[in-house]
Amino acid sequence: MVIAIRNLQEAGARKIVCMGILPLGCSPRVLSEWRDSPVDTFDKKxxxxxxxxxxxxYNEVMGEEMVKLNAEFEDTQMIFCDVYKGMTEIIGNPTxxxxxxxxxxxxxxxxxxASAVGCVAMEIACRDVRRYVWWDLYNPTGVVNSLLADSAWRNQPFSTICHPSTVQDLLLT
Incomplete structure (x- = not known):
């Protein structure tokens, strides 16, 4: 990612948003594959x-690297959005x-x-997608993505997902 960000900066990008990785250890596919593992394999969620x-x-190190890149390229504004934090909040408190x-x-x-096949036809989809955190094997639903996007844009409902600023502040400067 650092190399990709350097390449973007060298190509002329001056405002860059880097997204972290979701908590894939909570994804339906991973839970399906690890379902027979010992209890101590799993966390409280x-x-x-x-x-x-x-x-x-990885997300922690990537956030630290973004701080270094911001200092190195003073003419470029970069933010890191750790969507892992928002997703774990949702997974830990779904209701x-x-x-x-x-x-x-x-x-x-x-x-x-998520163990046999992913979403191969809309006929196998749930009736009320708004009640689910995960759409398919590894991807959040649109409702979750909207919550994460709102948080990245303006720090609501999850504050400090993005740092050193929100996406909105990045675009306004």
Missing amino acids: GCVKEMNELIGK RYGFKESKSACCGVGWYN
């Missing part, structure tokens, strides 16, 4: 600890955000609607 720890570390289901996919087949 029911997600695969090891995977999310690696993703969390607070209007969700009923935070483990299974809305569209798919098998364990967690």
Whole structure:
């Protein structure tokens, strides 16, 4: 990512937003694949600890690298948005955000609607997608993406996902 961001800057980009990685250890596909693992494999939210720890570390290091890049390229404004934080808040408190289901996919087949096949036809999709955190094997629903986008834009409902500023502030400067 650092190389890609350097390439963008060298190509003339002066405002760059870098998104972190979602908590894939909570995704329906991963939960399906790890379902027979020992209990201590999972965290308090029911997600695969090891995977999310690696993703969390990646996001942390990427945020630190963005700070260094901002200092190096004074004529370029860059922000890092750690959507992992917002997603883990939703997964840990689904009803607070209007969700009923935070483990299974809305569209798919098998364990967690993600072990046999993903979303290959709308006929296998859930009836009320607004109640689900995950759309398919690894992707959040549009409702979740809207919450994350609103937070990246203006720090609501999750503050400090993006730093050193919001996307809105980046565009206004």
